[in-house]
Amino acid sequence: MNTELTPRGFREAVRTGLHTGQTSGACPGYAQTNLVVLPQRYAYDFLLYAQRNPAAIPLLEVTEAGERLLRKIAPGADTATDYPKYRVYRDGVLTEEPIDVVKLWRDDFVSFHVGCSFSFESSLIEAGVPVRNIEENRNVPMYVTNIPCDPAGVFSGTMVVSMRPIPYALIPRAVSVTAQMPRVHGAPVHIGDPSLIGITDVGAPNYGESVTINPGEVPVFWPCGVTPQVAVLNAKPEIAITHAPGHMLVTDVRNAALRV
Amino acid sequence: MNTELTPRGFREAVRTGLHTGQTSGACPGYAQTNLVVLPQRYAYDFLLYAQRNPAAIPLLEVTEAGERLLRKIAPGADTATDYPKYRVYRDGVLTEEPIDVVKLWRDDFVSFHVGCSFSFESSLIEAGVPVRNIEENRNVPMYVTNIPCDPAGVFSGTMVVSMRPIPYALIPRAVSVTAQMPRVHGAPVHIGDPSLIGITDVGAPNYGESVTINPGEVPVFWPCGVTPQVAVLNAKPEIAITHAPGHMLVTDVRNAALRV
Numbered sequence: 001m002n003t004e005l006t007p008r009g010f011r012e013a014v015r016t017g018l019h020t021g022q023t024s025g026a027c028p029g030y031a032q033t034n035l036v037v038l039p040q041r042y043a044y045d046f047l048l049y050a051q052r053n054p055a056a057i058p059l060l061e062v063t064e065a066g067e068r069l070l071r072k073i074a075p076g077a078d079t080a081t082d083y084p085k086y087r088v089y090r091d092g093v094l095t096e097e098p099i100d101v102v103k104l105w106r107d108d109f110v111s112f113h114v115g116c117s118f119s120f121e122s123s124l125i126e127a128g129v130p131v132r133n134i135e136e137n138r139n140v141p142m143y144v145t146n147i148p149c150d151p152a153g154v155f156s157g158t159m160v161v162s163m164r165p166i167p168y169a170l171i172p173r174a175v176s177v178t179a180q181m182p183r184v185h186g187a188p189v190h191i192g193d194p195s196l197i198g199i200t201d202v203g204a205p206n207y208g209e210s211v212t213i214n215p216g217e218v219p220v221f222w223p224c225g226v227t228p229q230v231a232v233l234n235a236k237p238e239i240a241i242t243h244a245p246g247h248m249l250v251t252d253v254r255n256a257a258l259r260v
Numbered sequence: 261m262n263t264e265l266t267p268r269g270f271r272e273a274v275r276t277g278l279h280t281g282q283t284s285g286a287c288p289g290y291a292q293t294n295l296v297v298l299p300q301r302y303a304y305d306f307l308l309y310a311q312r313n314p315a316a317i318p319l320l321e322v323t324e325a326g327e328r329l330l331r332k333i334a335p336g337a338d339t340a341t342d343y344p345k346y347r348v349y350r351d352g353v354l355t356e357e358p359i360d361v362v363k364l365w366r367d368d369f370v371s372f373h374v375g376c377s378f379s380f381e382s383s384l385i386e387a388g389v390p391v392r393n394i395e396e397n398r399n400v401p402m403y404v405t406n407i408p409c410d411p412a413g414v415f416s417g418t419m420v421v422s423m424r425p426i427p428y429a430l431i432p433r434a435v436s437v438t439a440q441m442p443r444v445h446g447a448p449v450h451i452g453d454p455s456l457i458g459i460t461d462v463g464a465p466n467y468g469e470s471v472t473i474n475p476g477e478v479p480v481f482w483p484c485g486v487t488p489q490v491a492v493l494n495a496k497p498e499i500a501i502t503h504a505p506g507h508m509l510v511t512d513v514r515n516a517a518l519r520v
Contacts, residue, residue, distance in 0.1 A: 044304040051319050059311050072410075143359065150332075179520050182442060186520065196296065260439050260520050 007074065007250045011082045020084045020099050022139040022208075022246035028122040031184060031255055032091065033060055033073065034114040034225030034247035035083055036232070037101070037241035040065045043110040045153025050112065052105060052150040056227035058115040058157050058183045060251070074251040079111045080104075084246035087229070092236030101241050114225040115184035116248050117162050118207075119255050120177065127177045129170050132211040139246035140164070141205035142224050146198030147189065149227065154237075157230035161189060165217040174220060180259045192219040197243040198223065207245035267334065267510045271342045280344050280359050282399040282506035284378050291379040291444060291515055293320055293333065293509035294485030295343055296372040296492070298359070298500035300325045302368040305413025309491060311370065312410040316419050316487040318375040318443045320462075320511070326367040333511040339371045340364075345504035347489070352496030361501050369501075374485040375444035376508050377422050379515050380437065387437045389430050392471040399506035400424070401465035402484050406458030407449065409487065414497075417490035421449060423462065425477040434480060440519045450481040457481065467505035 005013065007030045013019040023032055037061055043065070050057040061073045070077045072163045081100045088096040088104065098104075110163055117140070121131045133140040140162045147159040164173045170193060179187035202219055203210050213219060232240045243249070265273065267290045268348040273279040283292055298306055303325070321333045330337045341360045348356040348364065358364075377400070381391045393400040400422045407419040426434045431451060439447035454462045462479055463470050467486055473479060492500045503509070 044307065047304065047311065048306045048322055051311075051322055062308055062311055182520050260442050 007252050010250045011077055014084045015078065015081045016074060017099060023084060023248040023250060024118050024121065024138070024140055024246065025134045027250045029255055031060070031073070031119040031253040031258055032116040033251055034116050034137045034248065035079070035086070035227045035241070035243040036112040036114065037109050038112070038237060039239065040108040040110050040234070042154065042237050045155050046112060046228070048152035049119055049149070049155040049228070050114070052152050053227070054182070055186055055189065056149060056223040057225065058185060058211065059112055060115050060183060060253070061113040063111045065110050068105060070113065073113060073253050074249065077249060077251070079257065083243045083247055083249050085247040087242045087244050089232050089240045089242070091238060092233050097244055104241065114228070116225050117185045117222045118248055119184035119258065120181050123177050123181065123255055124174060127173055129174045129177065132165050134200065135202065136211055138211055139208035141210050142207035142226050142245055143194070143199045143221070144230060145208045151233070154235040156233040157227070157234050158198070159189065160207070160224040160226040160230060161197070161221040162224045163205070163219050163221050165211065165213040166220045167217050171218060171220065178222065181255065182260065183258045184255070185223045185225070188220045189223050192218050264283065265477065267414060267512050270510045271334070271337055274344045275338065275341045277359060283344060283508040284381065284398070284400055285394045287510045288382040289515055291320070291333070291511045291513040291518055292376040293511055294374040294376050295346070295501070295503040296338070296488045297339065297369050298372070298497060299366065300368040300370050302414065302497050303496070305415050305460070306372060306488070308412035309409070309415040312412050312514065313487070314442070315446055315449065316409060316483040317371055317485065318445060319445065320375050320513070321373040323371045325370050328338070328365060330373065333513050334509065335512065337509060337511070341485060343503045343507055343509050345507040347502045347504050349492050349500045349502070351498060352493050357504055363379060364501065373509065374418065376447045376485050377482045379444035379518065380441050380509055383437050383515055384434060384443065387433055389426060389437065391435045392425050396471055398471055399468035401470050402467035402486055402505055403454070403459045403481070404466045404490060409491070414495040415491040417494050418458070420467070420484040420486040420490060421457070421481040422484045422510065423465070423479050423481050425471065425473040426475050426480045431478060431480065441515070442519045442520065444515070445483045445485070448480050449483050452478050454479055
């Protein structure tokens with residue numbers, strides 16, 4: 001992956017099929033987003049689900065029905081092509097993982113672009129906090145927890161979290177750096193013992209890839225923008241499109257601009 | 261006004277008509293909210309308007325259609341009675357200012373409870389920053405600006421701001437204290453020359469009361485939860501109910517819990 005690309009150049013590489021992989025570490029300093037696309041009749045319930053669960057689902061842009069192009073966080077970016085990989089859920093069942101969704105697009109689709117924890121990884125690195133998934137060039141490990149989300153309409157479920165192992169001495173710094181960025185999930189939701197949030201095997205993530213946890217390091221868990229996919233499994237809309245976990249849109253928004 | 265009351269006790273005083281005044285300084289340390297009530301068919305557009313303008317319209321709780329009682333920020337509080345004074349807009353025209361809206365309540369009403377800058381006033385005072393409207397026991401001055409909001413559906417308009425005069429030396433502290441509280445409007449949107457944001461006479465606010473600006477003080481402007489009322493004037497729904505500016509709901513949420 002060429003990390004020297006601008007966000008526009010990176011999206012161009014994604015759009016033309018040159019980059020279909022995960023995006024951890026892509027375009028350091030720029031915010032990335034998760035995706036949820038739903039038919040308009042589910043849009044109110046989902047917007048309310050996001051409002052009620054802002055740590056897991058911080059919305060950075062919501063498009064008009066039928067509109068593929070973004071206008072605020074990545075002007076001109078195409079919702080149907082500029083994420084490297086998508087997931088298509090039909091009646092709550094994952095049916096496809098295409099690299100674009102142009103042929104599936106409908107005039108009643110509303111797309112929700114959700115802040116992503118990849119956005120704060122460069123801030124952690126700048127602050128001297130190691131980010132293992134970047135060091136090991138892997139997708140971040142993500143887990144379905146037992147932390148309940150506040151339901152809204154047809155949407156309900158538990159929170160999905162991403163995990164980064166942090167050395168004990170750097171945990172306060174990791175918390176304070178990320179707490180300043182609530183629009184990309186903010187502070188951790190849990191630090192330490194994974195079993196307390198329903199994770200039985202930290203080596204077997206539900207999404208993404210496992211990473212090494214060294215002696216003296218603690219697993220630290222942040223709310224994750226894959227959370228809506230659990231809600232989609234429960235709500236079973238006739239169709240829903242999401243990003244494939246870890247395969248994000250790189251926006252034109254600098255992470256520094258998302259700090260409070 | 262008895263500022264020793266708990267939020268529950270204060271709401272009881274409001275509900276029984278003992279307190280019908282503005283709420284600046286009420287129950288120090290507890291967050292207050294602005295109100296917008298709309299028929300359900302406007303709810304998606306308004307929810308999107310809030311998502312697109314989070315500094316002016318930070319939503320703390322949205323109820324189910326027809327539900328008067330809050331369940332999160334002030335469990336058991338009654339949307340129709342626990343704000344000290346309401347405004348009723350019919351077809352975009354302000355028609356009444358009742359002290360409750362029980363008889364107007366409809367099964368299709370959705371209520372939006374919006375974070376309020378009164379919430380951070382006690383944090384400013386604790387940090388040594390004077391809050392003139394509390395010192396002078398007045399409602400805060402609020403102004404319609406020329407700062408455009410990002411439209412959504414039928415809702416559009418410019419931002420309303422609240423103003424507090426701050427001594428030059430304390431402006432950085434006022435910014436840093438309030439920036440930590442994005443769910444109650446966060447950092448100022450403008451500091452200094454009122455004409456740059458379309459305010460022609462700082463002594464003649466559009467809502468609330470004017471306060472003294474002493475020599476050596478600068479007017480500092482924060483996004484205000486009265487912003488939706490401008491959008492209601494433009495959208496002209498057949499009915500909309502808001503709080504009367506400055507007449508807030510006192511919630512059970514401690515301001516400290518709203519800090520990032």
